[in-house]
Amino acid sequence: MTLQLLLFLILAVIAIVAAIGMLVSRSAVYAALFLILDLLTIAVFFVLLNAPFIAVAQVSVYTGAIMVLFLFVIMLLGAERAAGEVRTITWQLPLAIVLGVVLLAEAVFIIVQQRNALPAVATQLPVDFGSPAQVGTSLFSNYLLPFEITSVLLLVGIVGAIVLTKSEKK
Amino acid sequence: MVSVNYYLALSVILFIIGALGVLIRRNAIIIFMSIELMLNAANLAFVAFARYWQAMSGQIFVFFIMTVAAAEVAIGLALIVTIFHTKSSIDVDQISTLKG
Numbered sequence: 001m002t003l004q005l006l007l008f009l010i011l012a013v014i015a016i017v018a019a020i021g022m023l024v025s026r027s028a029v030y031a032a033l034f035l036i037l038d039l040l041t042i043a044v045f046f047v048l049l050n051a052p053f054i055a056v057a058q059v060s061v062y063t064g065a066i067m068v069l070f071l072f073v074i075m076l077l078g079a080e081r082a083a084g085e086v087r088t089i090t091w092q093l094p095l096a097i098v099l100g101v102v103l104l105a106e107a108v109f110i111i112v113q114q115r116n117a118l119p120a121v122a123t124q125l126p127v128d129f130g131s132p133a134q135v136g137t138s139l140f141s142n143y144l145l146p147f148e149i150t151s152v153l154l155l156v157g158i159v160g161a162i163v164l165t166k167s168e169k170k
Numbered sequence: 171m172v173s174v175n176y177y178l179a180l181s182v183i184l185f186i187i188g189a190l191g192v193l194i195r196r197n198a199i200i201i202f203m204s205i206e207l208m209l210n211a212a213n214l215a216f217v218a219f220a221r222y223w224q225a226m227s228g229q230i231f232v233f234f235i236m237t238v239a240a241a242e243v244a245i246g247l248a249l250i251v252t253i254f255h256t257k258s259s260i261d262v263d264q265i266s267t268l269k270g
Contacts, residue, residue, distance in 0.1 A: 005176075012180045015184060023187055023191045023195070023204070046214075051217045058236070066243050069247055073199065074199055087263065092193070100189065100190040103186055130221075130226070134226060135233070138226045146234060153237070153238065157242075164245070164251075
């Protein structure tokens with residue numbers, strides 16, 4: 001139990017440091033690499049939370065496909081130097097930081113105040129909880145219609161991306 | 171299992187860092203990455219609650235969020251590429267053509 005907590009804390013520190021690194025890094029490539037580190041730690045959290053299928057999907061879809069697309073576009077545009085961000089709205093940065101701190105304070109207050117609202121978890125899980133077989137059964141029985149709609153959404157995404165980047169013939 | 175409160179706290183912190191990224195950074199690609207970070211923070215909360223309530227629905231929902239995020243990234247990056255071709259910049263403050 002304490003070992004799990006220790007693992008959680010180490011991973012949480014890595015995740016938060018990586019997120020802050022993404023927030024402050026000058027180079028867009030470094031930001032993307034920090035985000036990849038963050039997504040990988042979140043995948044480990046998914047494994048800890050008995051969601052192996054979601055963890056594998058996270059690694060392959062997010063860090064595999066989406067972040068490669070990000071890096072590809074960064075290289076393509078030559079936008080890796082994020083320096084020289086010219087601010088035309090000067091009051092936005094301090095206001096954003098103040099509002100972020102206020103939001104964080106509210107969230108901490110709520111979590112600390114409501115920490116006993118959820119009763120202790122039942123530790124006994126079904127052995128196949130979160131297994132690919134169970135995810136598949138649930139996906140193709142209760143969630144069949146959303147699943148099919150998702151495929152249409154992906155098709156629209158593909159067509160949209162092609163139409164947007166296609167050079168117009170004059 | 172680590173208490174669900176810890177996962178919620180981590181999820182909230184990651185979400186706030188993502189929101190700050192959207193507000194502070196001016197590079198459109200980094201803003202986009204911050205949005206991905208916020209989606210992942212929500213996913214973490216979903217999976218934590220799925221484990222807590224021992225319900226598969228949370229994990230299925232995360233699966234759908236990932237799919238939507240993939241479609242969103244494809245469209246969004248195509249938009250960024252198009253904007254870069256017309257404006258030669260992806261600084262969101264420079265995209266002010268519609269400003270009155």
